[in-house]
Amino acid sequence: MNQFVTLLVGGLFLGAIYSLVALGFVTVFKATHVINFAQGSVLLLGAYVIARLHESLGFWPAVAVGLLAAAACSVLIDVVLIRRIRRADLGTLAILTLGVDILLATELSRRIGTDVLNIGAPWGNHVTELFGIRVATSRVVAGCVAAVLVAGFWAAFKFTDWGIAMRSAAEDGETASLMGIRLNRVAAAAWALAGALAAVGGLFLTSFPAAGVTGGVGVLALACIPAVVLGGFDSPGGAVIGGLIIGVVSVLTAGYQEELSFLGRGLGGVAPFAVMLLVLLIRPSGLFGTRELTRV
Amino acid sequence: MVEVAVTAPAVLDVHDLRVSYAGAVQALRGVSLSVPEGSVVAVLGNNGAGKSTLLRALSGTLPAQNGAVTGGTIAFAGREQPRDAAAIARGGLVQVPEGRRVFSNLTVEENLRAGGLAAPDKAARAEARAWVDELFPILRERATQRAGLLSGGEQQMLAIGRALMASPKVLLLDEPSLGLAPKIVERVGEVIREINDRGVTVVLVEQNAAMALSVADHAVVLEVGEVALQGTADELAESEAVKERYLGVPRATSTAERVESHAQPLEVEALSVRFGGLAALSDVSFTVEPGSLHALIGPNGAGKSTCLNVLSGVYEATAGSVRYGGRELTKLRPHRIAALGVARTFQNIALSPRVSVLDNLLVARHRLMRSGFLADGLRLPAARRERAEHEARVREIAELLGLTELERPVGTLSYGTRKRVELARALCAEPELLLLDEPVAGMVRDESAAMAEAITRSRAELGISVLLVEHDMTFVMGMADRVTVLDFGKRIADGTPAEVQRDAEVLRAYLGGAA
Amino acid sequence: MSRRLAIYAVVIVALAAVPIWFESFWLQTGLFAMAAIIAAIGLTILVGIAGQLSLAHAFFVAVGAYGYAYLADKIPPLLAVVAAVLLAGLAGALFSPIAGRVRGIYLGLASLGLVFLGQHILQNATGITGGYRGIAVPPFSVLGFEFTGADGMVVLGVPYGPLEKLWYLGLVLVAVSLWYGRNLVRSRPGRALATVRDSEVAAATNGIDVVRYKAAAFTVSSMYAGLGGVLMALAFGRIVPESFGFLLSVDFLVMVVIGGAGSVGGAAAGAVFVTALPLILNHYSGSLPLLAEPGSGGVGAAELSRLLYGAAIVAVLLFARDGLAGLVHRKERVV
C-alpha cells in the first residue's frame, strides 16, 4: 500500500513535468495545426543552455537565458519554415519538424558528447517529506511550478485578449483574421510559449533524480506524445491530464515490474503507448479531443 | 461600364477587379463598383455569380481559398487596400462572414471581445460595446452562454455585434438572411438600417433580393463574375429583369418524351432530420415517379441538400422513411444504396482533383466492375478486358456530355467543366435514380442551358428518374415534371411547375414580403 | 517503341553487370536500398494513395523479416518468403479495426504506438525472436540453388558470394513490386483508394465500402513492408530488434514524402536517397576535406550525413512541394 502511494505520488510529480511539455505540443497544434516533433530537441536545447551557463551566470539567470533560447528557437522554426507552407497537410508539416529535430539533436548531442552536464539546480538532491512519503525536492518544486504555470496558462487562455485571440484563431482562423486578429503573431506567440514550456520541462527532467543533461534527453519528449494523444490533440486540459496519466502509468509499471513480469520486463517504456492505443480504441479522438466530423 | 451615380464621395472604390482561383477558374471578370460614404449598397446574384468572391477580395481573405486578384484596384478611404485581412479589418473595413461563423466554443461575451481586438482604442471599444448592448439586448442576456448554443437568428445578431465591436467605417455583410425565418430577416433588415443611420457604410451581399432591395440605396446584380445590372434599389426592385431572374417565367417545357423506364418509385414519407437542437427537415413527404424529373427547390438553407444527403445515406434520418422500390433506404450505408442504382452529384464538387477525368469517371463503375487487388495488380487478361469494356462505355457517356481531354487532372479544369464531370460520373454509375445537387450553381446562362439540355437528354436516353435539387427556379421550371418546394425544412408546395409558380407561399419565400 | 526496348535492354544489362564490377560495399548498399524501395512503395500506397497516415511501417517490416528468419529453416525458403509476406499482411489486417476508427494524426500516432509494442515483443518473445541477440537468417534457396558462397561459383573471375546472388533476387523483387504498384494505382482498387483519400463521402456514394478499402490498404502496404523486410533480413544475415525501431518508421515516412506522396516511382527514388545517402557519405568521408577525422572531435562524416539528411528533408519540403516525383514531371498546379 505504502509503496503504491509512494509510486502514485512519484508518478504524479513526473507526470506534472510531462504535462508542461505536452501543453507545449497542444498549444502549437491548436494555433498552427503542426505536430511539432522538434519539441524534443528544443527541450534539450533549453536544458543544455541552462547547464552550460549556470556556473558563469548563476542558476536563475541561466534559467532565464535557457527559456529565452528555447522560445526563440521555437519561434524561428515557425517563422522561417512553417510559415512558408502554412497550408500544407499535417503529414508534410510533421515531417518538416522531424527534419529540424534531426538537425538540432545531432548538433546538440555532438556538443554534449559523453558529458553528463549538471543542471546546477539549488535544490540539488534534497528530499522533502510529504505525509511520510519522501520525494525529491526538485520534483516537489516541479509540481508546484507546473501547477502555477498550468493555472497561469489557463487564466491567460481564458481571460486575456491574447487568450481570446488564440482561441478564436484556433477555432476559425479565417474569421479571426476578419476580426483583425493577426494570425502570424498568434502563431509565433504559441510557438514561443511551447518552446519555453519545453525548456522548463527539460530543466526538471534533467535535475535530480535524473543525472543531468545527456545527449539522449531529447527522446524524453517522445514520452509526451502518448500523453498528448490520449488527452486529445486540441485540448490543453487533456494534455495536462494525459501527462499525469502517463507519468503515473510509467512509474507504476516500473514499480510493479516484478508483479507484471508476465507481460515481459522493461514495461516502463511501452506502457504509455499501450495505454494510448487502448484509449484511442474507445475514444478515437482522445479523452477530451474534439471529433472532426465529415462534411459534404 | 456605367458607374453607380455617386452622391457622396466614394469610401470604397473597386475598379475593373479580376479574381481567379488557383490560376484556373475566373471568378470575377472585371467588376467595378463604387460605394458612397454612408450608403447601403446591395450586391445581388445567384450562387457562384461572384458575390462572395467580391467580398473576399475586399476583406483580403482570397488567399485562404488560394484565389488571387489578377487585375484591377480596390481603394478604401482613398488609399490602396492592404492585402492582409487583419490589417484591412483594423483599417475599419470589417466583414460579417457568410453563415455567421461565430466562435461557437467561446461565450457570447468572448466573441464580442474578439471583435473588439481590432478596435482603435479602449474608448472606441467601450462605446461600441454600449451600442451593441443597445442594438441586441438579447446578447446581454446570453453573455455567458457558449455561442454555439444560440439560435440561428441570435448567432446572426452576435456575428453583426462582433463586427461592430471593431467600430468599422464600412461593414460587409455576406448573406445575413441565409436560412433565417422571415421575421428575423426583417429584423436583420432593420438592424442594418439602424447601423447605417449611425453613419456606417454597408455593403450587403444577398440572395434574398427582396430583403436586400428593401434596405439598400444602390444595388448591383452580379452574374458569373460580371456586373449584369445596377442602379438604385427602387429601380431594380421594379425591373422585370430582376423579377424574371428570381422567378423563372415558364418556358415551353423541353421535356423529351418519356422513354420506358425500368426505375422504381422513390417514396419519401414524413422525413425529419434534426442536428442537435435545430430541425433541418421536418415531416417532408414526396414521391419521385419512375422516369420523371422531379425538382426539389427552395431558398438557401431550406434543407434541400440535407434531404439529398439522407436519400443517399450520408446523413441519418431522425424519423420517417425513404423507400426505393421495396427497399428502406434510411437503414442502409451509402455504398449499399449506391449498389441499388442510386447515384448522386455534390453541390460543391467532390471529385479527386489530382486524378484524371477518365479515372474519376471510372470510379463510378466501381459497383459494376469486379476485378480486385490480385487481378488488377497482376494485369490478368480478365481485368484488362473488363477495364477496356468499361472505359469504352465511360467514353461514350463523356461524349454524351461533350467532355474531351479525359487525361487531364480534374483539378486543372474550369468550374463549369468540373460540374459536368461531376454529372458524368453519376451517369457512369448506370443509375436508375439520379440525385443532382445544384448542378448549375455558378454557371453562365448558356452553360446552364447546356447542362439542362444534357440532363434531359441523358434522362431520356437512359430512361432514369432524376431528383434535382436547385434553388434557381428559372432553371427548374423549364424541365421539371413535378416540383416540391421546401422552406425552413418544411414542404410548402408540391405540384407541376405552373401550379407552384402561382403559389403565394412560394412567392413569399422567394421575394419575401415584397411580392 | 524499339527505342524504349533498347533503353530497357541497356538498363537491364547494366544492372545485371553491377555485381561483376562493383565492390561488395555497393552491393550491400544496393540491397538495403532495394529492400527500402519495396517497403516504401507499400507505404506510399497507404499514405499517398489511400491517405492513411501511418508510422507503423517499421513494425510490419519487422514482421516480414522475423517471419522469414523464423520459418526459413522449418519450411522451404521460398515458402517462408510467401508465408512471411502473408504474415505481415495479416498483421496489417489486424490493425485495421483501429485504422477504421481512428483518423488523421490520431491514426499516425496510434500506429507509432505499434512500433514500440513491436520492439517490446521482439525483445521479450525470446522463444521466436531470440530477444536482444536476434536470430540468424537462413540463406535463401530456390530449386536447390543456394544463395551462399558455398558452391564457390565464379563469374568472369568474380567469386559469386551471397551478396552477388542476392543482388539478382533483389532486382527481381523490386521489378515485380514496382510493376504491381504501378498497376494498382490506375486500377479499380487504386481508384477506389484515391477516392477514399479525397472524400470518403463521395467514395461511399459511388458504391465503395470505405471501411473495407481502408483495411485493404493497410493489408497491401503491410505485405509490401513484409517483402521489404524479408530482403532486408537476407541482406543482413542476422537481424536484431534495434533495426526495426521508431527511426526506421520515420525514415520510411520521409522516403514517401520527399519522393512525392502517392507516386510509386517517387517512393523508390526517396528510398534510394534516404538509405544510400548516409552510407555513401561515410564511404567518401575520407575524401571530403572539411571533415574531422573520426574520434578527433569536430564535425565528422557521421554527423555531416545526419545533418545533410535533416537539411535535405527541410529543403525538399520547402522547395519541391510535390517531392522528387514532382521535379521529374511538372504537373499543372491543381486546385
Add this chain to the structure above:
Amino acid sequence: MRRLGLVAVVLAFAVAACGKGGADESAGGEAAGGEAAVKTGPGTTADTITLGYLPDLSGVFAPNGKAMMEGANLYWDAKNEAGGICGRQIKVSVQDTGYDPQKAVAAYQQLSGDVVGLGLVLGSSIVSALLPNVQQEGMFLNFAGWTSDILPNENVAIAGTTYDIEAINAVDFLLTQKGLKEGDTVGHLYFEGDYGENALKGSKFAADKHGLKLVEQKITPADQDMTGQVSAFKKAGVKAILFSAAPPQAASLAGLAASQKLDVPIVANGPGWTPQLLTTPAADALAANYHVVSSMAPLSVQSEGVTKFLSEYEAKFPEGTPSSNGSLYAYAGAQIADAALTKACENKDLTRKGVLDALHSLTALDTGGVVAGTLDFSDPASPPGNLVYIAKVSKEAPGGLEALGEPSQAADAEGYSF
C-alpha cells in the same frame, strides 16, 4: 536497337574484366618487403598494417565511440613513433556504424577488403550482424562489449572477463565484505540487451548458489528516472543492489536510494561508471555506497600500463583525465591487437589466419595492469581473463575510483558455465 544492346553487353564485360575480380587477386602471396619475407594478405603491405575500427560515432553511443577512437589513436600513434610492428606502420581505418546494424554491415563491407582484422567493434547487435562475414573471411574482431553470449567464438577477442563473471564477483564481494547473508534479498537493475542480461545471468547463478533472493528490474537507456525501480527495491527490502546500466541511471539510482533512506551498497559493472558522475547532485550518495567491479583498471591504479596511458593521454589532451572509460577500453584492445600482430610477425605470417592463430597462441598477455591479471586467448570458449578489480567511488582518486586491493577472483566463478 539490337546493336545498342550488344554494345552495352560488350561494355559491361569489358569493365568487368578490369573490375573487382582482378582487384582481389593482388592481395595475398609474398610481399616485396626488404627484410625476411613475411607472408602477407589483405590489410598488410610491405610497410603498413591496416586495422579496421567500427565504433558508433553518430548513434546513441557516439560519445563512447569518440572516446574509444581517442584511446586507439593514442596507442597507435605512440606505437608508430616507436617504429610500428614488423617494420610496418599501423594504419587505422575507421567507419562509423551509428549503432545501426544496417550501416555497420555496409561499413564493414567497405573496409573488410583491406584490413587484417577489426581493432575494435562496439555493440553486440553490431557484432552479431557482422559475425557471419567476419567468420567467413577469418579475421579477428576485438569486441568492446564484455558479454559471454558471444562465446565460444574463434574470431572474437575480449579484453578481460565478461559481465556475468563480474556480477558473480560482485555478489562474492557483497557476501565477504559487505555482510550479505544467505536468505537476504538483492536487487539487480539492468539494461535490456546483451550487457544487462548477460550480467543478470551471472547474478542469478550466484544468487542460487548462496540462497539469495533476486529482485530484477529491467530498464532501457531511455529510462532516466529510477523512482519506480527504487521504491520496488525498498519494498522488497533489498540488502544490496547490483547495477548493470549506464551512468545516468547510476546517478538516479544512488540519489533516490539515499533519498528513500535505502542505505545499501551498490555494485556496478564497468560501464556503470564515469568520473562525470561526481559532478552530479548524487555525488555524495555515490561516494557513500557505489562500487564498481570490472576487469578494466580504475585510473587510480598505479600500474605501469595505466600510468603510461594517463601520461600519453595528458600529453595529447591537456584537459587531463579521460571523461569516459571508452578510451581505456580501446587502449587495452589495441594492446591485444599489438601483441597478436607482433607474435604473428615473429611467426612470419601476417595473413588474417596468421594473426588469428597468433592471437590464440597468446597464453599470458600482460597489459601492464590495464586489464586485470594476464590474458589467455588459447580457449575460445571462455573469456581470456577472470580477475577483476573491485573499486569504490572516491572524490579524491583520479577517475573517481579507488581500487580495493589487488585484482581478485571469486571462487564461485570456477563452477560457472558460459
